[in-house]
Amino acid sequence: MPQDKSQEQGSFSSFAAVKAAYGRNAGIYDLVFGAALDRGRRAALQAMDCGLSRRVLEIGVGTGLSLPSYSPQARVVGIDVSPEMLVKARERAERLNLRQVEVLAVMDGQRLAFRDGSFEAVVAMYVLSVTPEPRRLLREMRRVCAPGGEVFIINRFSSAKKLGRLVERIASPLSSAIGFRTTLSPEVLDELDGMTLAERRDIPGFTGTKMLRYVKPG
Amino acid sequence: MSQRSAGPDPKLLEILVCPLTKEPLRFDAERQELISEKAGLAYPIRDGIPIMLVDEARPLDPDSQPMIG
Numbered sequence: 001m002p003q004d005k006s007q008e009q010g011s012f013s014s015f016a017a018v019k020a021a022y023g024r025n026a027g028i029y030d031l032v033f034g035a036a037l038d039r040g041r042r043a044a045l046q047a048m049d050c051g052l053s054r055r056v057l058e059i060g061v062g063t064g065l066s067l068p069s070y071s072p073q074a075r076v077v078g079i080d081v082s083p084e085m086l087v088k089a090r091e092r093a094e095r096l097n098l099r100q101v102e103v104l105a106v107m108d109g110q111r112l113a114f115r116d117g118s119f120e121a122v123v124a125m126y127v128l129s130v131t132p133e134p135r136r137l138l139r140e141m142r143r144v145c146a147p148g149g150e151v152f153i154i155n156r157f158s159s160a161k162k163l164g165r166l167v168e169r170i171a172s173p174l175s176s177a178i179g180f181r182t183t184l185s186p187e188v189l190d191e192l193d194g195m196t197l198a199e200r201r202d203i204p205g206f207t208g209t210k211m212l213r214y215v216k217p218g
Numbered sequence: 219m220s221q222r223s224a225g226p227d228p229k230l231l232e233i234l235v236c237p238l239t240k241e242p243l244r245f246d247a248e249r250q251e252l253i254s255e256k257a258g259l260a261y262p263i264r265d266g267i268p269i270m271l272v273d274e275a276r277p278l279d280p281d282s283q284p285m286i287g
């Protein structure tokens with residue numbers, strides 16, 4: 001499907017563009033994305049078994065919408081490209097006294113500032129689509145995941161069907177206006193080769209949106 | 219800034235490494251920066267939040283450009 005390539009690059013060809021867009025929208029982010037993405041987030045957090053006390057990296061933590069869902073025994077590190085978003089995440093953590101939030105830092109998911117194998121769970125919810133080079137992000141997720149640990153991905157993947165692709169193309173300009181690329185080829189997931197795909201779940205209400213859970217060999 | 223000048227959460231130094239070299243970092247309390255000697259870069263801590271971006275890091279030696287790989 002070479003014709004899909006240009007769309008996969010989307011409007012977020014540079015890290016700076018992503019960062020600027022999220023900085024601008026920090027104030028309205030919860031309103032726009034809070035309810036719309038809630039189902040997928042809930043599914044991932046359920047699958048993650050948030051009662052476990054373990055070190056979790058959430059990439060694209062944004063304003064910290066999911067932070068209250070983690071167990072107080074967990075140790076959560078949240079990163080985002082936008083310092084404006086992280087200030088809101090920290091306010092949320094302080095307001096709700098979320099002891100599980102260990103560190104919040106501005107970081108590029110394509111170049112993580114963590115040692116190999118630092119986390120028992122690495123999570124990216126709706127992040128792949130807004131990352132200029134999703135393959136680099138996936139390689140970094142695999143690197144910082146500990147042996148025996150899990151990588152969780154929620155994203156919308158492009159449809160294999162022709163009609164589906166047509167609909168995606170029509171919807172694409174709308175989505176890029178709010179910072180979403182609608183199509184992402186599932187082929188990028190081959191960066192996780194060597195990990196075991198342990199779970200693949202459809203997120204109801206969002207065609208093509210999946211929650212994927214990979215396990216790194218121990 | 220003043221209420222945070224005592225130092226970063228010790229967990230920061232335990233967890234974070236340089237995003238370029240993946241080497242441990244040193245904390246400069248006076249400047250509120252995380253120093254990567256090998257990369258020759260200082261990552262700022264602004265309002266208590268570390269900014270681990272190569273593009274926003276301060277080169278330690280202004281004459282030399284950081285190697286970006």
